[in-house]
Amino acid sequence: MKIYNIALIGFGGVNRALAELIAIKNPLWERDLGFRLNIVAVSDLHLGSVISPNGLDAKTLVEANFAKGGFGRLSGGNAEADNEAIIKTAPADIVVEATFTNPMDGEPAVSHCRWALNSGKHVVTTNKGPVAIAARELKALAKANSVHFEYEGSVMSGxxxxxxxxxxxxxxEVKGFEGILNGTSNFVLGRMEEGLDFASAVAEAQALGYAEADPTADVEGFDVRLKVVILANELLGANLKPEDVSCNGISKLSPSDIQAAAKTGRRWKLVGSAVRNADGTITGSVAPKQLALGHPLTGVNGATNAVSLNTELLGPVTMSGPGAGRVETAYALLSDIVAIHNAQSANFAKEAA
Amino acid sequence: MKIYNIALIGFGGVNRALAELIAIKNPLWERDLGFRLNIVAVSDLHLGSVISPNGLDAKTLVEANFAKGGFGRLSGGNAEADNEAIIKTAPADIVVEATFTNPMDGEPAVSHCRWALNSGKHVVTTNKGPVAIAARELKALAKANSVHFEYEGSVMSGxxxxxxxxxxxxxxEVKGFEGILNGTSNFVLGRMEEGLDFASAVAEAQALGYAEADPTADVEGFDVRLKVVILANELLGANLKPEDVSCNGISKLSPSDIQAAAKTGRRWKLVGSAVRNADGTITGSVAPKQLALGHPLTGVNGATNAVSLNTELLGPVTMSGPGAGRVETAYALLSDIVAIHNAQSANFAKEAA
Structure with a gap:
């Protein structure tokens, strides 16, 4: 049985949910997946940082109600976050990057990933920024250091x-995709179908915790644009940057637009898509579209996300599921670690042979 | 670059579509997947059988309009099908089983699989019979012979x-699933929502080639039942037999049932499902259910199939796509061969190390 030592960078909702899972699921994972996870370091802008080579108790970490700088009171702790030192020096096999998404240059998460990979540590992340902006560089860096860079949670959470x-x-032969990649805007559109105007629907999303105080990234399509870049680069072999993808949100749709569509059995959806053109180039876009009954994305309701892959041999193949959520996103990190474990096990078998 | 020699058992729509793909896609597969396929034998009850150790030209095989017993006129051919001899003696790496589904005992396909596995040949199949009835035995046989038994196409085609x-x-942590696993019955329900009675909707499905002359297996749920057995055994570790799964079809639904549901935003769907009970046992069932708006399967229209997996950490995760079709089902065989190739490549690397 394998133990992976992990360092958590950021201790907000997602990494806290991962710690909660570790506190209760390690015996199950040991039995079903072949490994346990051991938290040897945590760093968080608010709480500070801590390194504990033998491992921190996940339950204590989750249940202690740390105040600002609270990690400073732990053995091996520091009231200040020092991400660089933690990433470079903690005795971790895997760095779990879950800090905030910066859509402009991906920092500081891109640096976090670089430091980890250059230190010979695997990286798993749910952070769209470094994946949308620097996936090609970071994948090459991972390869050069014989470690993995995994990011399933950067699109559609888990x-x-x-x-x-x-x-x-x-x-x-995937030729393109269309996706509903932002739960907040899809929720807002659903409420507008039920009669609310845009502002009221956004206010309701905020009250329910779906939308942030500034809902711009969700309703103007900027969040979806990063996900289109990630999927186009990953699934279609593109090399798009966010500014290459045209981007229109839903804020200009009126209740009468929505209701006119409904009368003909159609629904407005904010669709992120990319397609391979005849000349081999890839075009990505984010735009509201009227989808007819029978389109694979028309029935996707509420905060659910979905991607429909257009394939040569199968036609559309569609996957839907949660697009957000603490535990759901923490699962993405687990699934990345499973992928690393399976690849490592294959390597280990190869070396032993 | 690897060449896999394959023997086609059955030369109906699916294996014929695979031969059509081989005729045009081998260069693409060589580049993208790392292998080519070479047809070294074919056996078909109607056409006879043929063995050609250097390989048959796929294009010729597809385009020649063979009459009954027509393989007898080919070099190495025989006007009679001799599946057993072909499977045991053809110089094939992989036996591609695509004969008819026998829902009672899975024969003769179960024997085809046994002969192939015992001869040290991999088996890929789209045939529900042997998978629903004998998967556990055949998987053990494959393992004992260090070969693979793959059957992605037995549920939802490709x-x-x-x-x-x-x-x-x-x-x-998959706890259960619900699926729309029969396109014909889903098409019939859709047409009944549009006002047709059951008999007229079935007649239309027959005219369009969706339903067979005897639509019993589709509309009474027997086809779905086999798929429930396959998925429950595969995804939930059950050991169900078809007779363990309760089975009700859609023939008793009236247009007024359908329309009463529609008035409350619900839709009748034929749902195949299985769930892990508190005591660890698995219960499978096939039954028409009224699904509410917002259920992941409610929007699945026409001949599309879908499975919604109920998971502990993610809630429902749903996949939809084609559930039938010649090329779509042939793709399932290709995807099985890709899986074998990837496993073989890993083994090869291990042995070379």
Whole structure:
């Protein structure tokens, strides 16, 4: 049985949910997946940082109600976060990057990933920024250091659409995709179908915790644009940057637009898509579209996300599931660690042979 | 670059579509997947059988309009089918089983699989019979002979739901599933929503080639029952036989049932499902159910199939795609061969190390 020592960078909702899972699921994972996870370091801008080579008790970590700088009171702790030192010096096999997404240059998460990979540590992340902006560089860096860079949770949280396409559709010839990739905007559109105006629907999403205080990234399509870049680069072999993808949100749709569509059996959806053109180039876009009954994305309701892959041999193949959520996103990190474990086990068998 | 020699057992729509793909796609597969396929034998009850150790030209095989017993006129051919001899003696790496499904004992396909596995040949099949009735035995036989038994196409044709669950959802804790697993019955229900009575909707499905002359297996749920057995055994570790799964079809639904549901935003669907009970046992069933708006299967229209996996950490994760079709089902065979190739490549690397 294998133990992976992990360092958590950021201790907000997602990494806290991962620690909660570790506190209760390690025996199950040991039995079913062949490994346990051991938290040897945590760093968080608010709480500070801590290194504990023998491992921190996950339950204590989750249940202690740390105040600002609270990690400073732990053995091996520091009231200040020092991400660089933690990433470079903690005795971790895997760095779990779950800090905030910066859509402009991906920092500081891109640096976090670079430091980890250059230190010979695997990286798993749910952070769209470094994947949308620097996946090609970081994948090359991982390869050069014989470690893995995995990021299933950067799109659709734990719904494994990236790995599904890569592990199960080889030879089906993916030609493009369309997706509902932002739960907040899809929720807002659903409430507008039920009669609310845009502002009221956004206010309700905020009250329910779906939308942030500034809902711009969700409703203007900027969040979806990063996900289109990630999926186009990953599934279609593109090399898009966010500014290459045209981007229109839903804020200009009126209740009468929505209701006019409904009268003809159609629904407005915010669709992120990419397609391979005849000349081999890839075009990505984010735009509201009227989808007819029978389109694979028309029935996707509420905060659910979905991606429909258009394939040569199968036509559309669609996966839907959660697109957000603490535990759901923490599962993405687990699924990345499973992928690393399976690849490591194969390597180990190879070396032993 | 690897060449896999394959023997086609049955030369109906599916294996003929595979031969059509081989005729045009081998160069693409060589580049993208790392192998070519070479047809070294074919056996078909109507056409006879042929063995050609250097390989048959796929294009010729597809385009020649063979009459009954027509393989007898080929070099190495025989006007009679001799499946046993072909399977045991053809110089094939992989036996591609695509004969008719026998829902009672799975024969003769179960014997075809046994002969192939005992001869040290991999088996890929789209045939529900041997998988629903003998998967456990055949998997053990494959393991004992160090070969693979793969059957993605036994459920949802080429839509890779089995491999998706196994390769991408480890640790998500699948607790059960619900599926729309028969396109004909789903098409019939859709037409009944539009006002047709059951008999007229079935007649239309027959006219369009969706339903067979005897539609019993589709509309009474027997086809779905085999798929429930396959998925329950595969994804939930059950050991169900078809007779363990309760089975009710859609023939007793009236247009007024359908329309009463529609008035409350619900839709009748023929749902195949299985669930892990508190005591660890698995219960499978096939039954028409009224699904509410928002259920992941409610929007599945026409001949599309879908499976929604209920998971502990992600909630429902749903995959939809084609459930039938010649090329779509042939793709399932290709995806099985990709899986074998990837496993063989890993083994080869291990042995070379």
């Amino acid at each position: 719904t494994p659409v990236i790995r599904m396409a890569e592990k199960t559709l080889a030879g089906a | 839509t890779p739901v089995i491999r998706m669950a196994e390769k991408t959802l480890a640790g998500a």
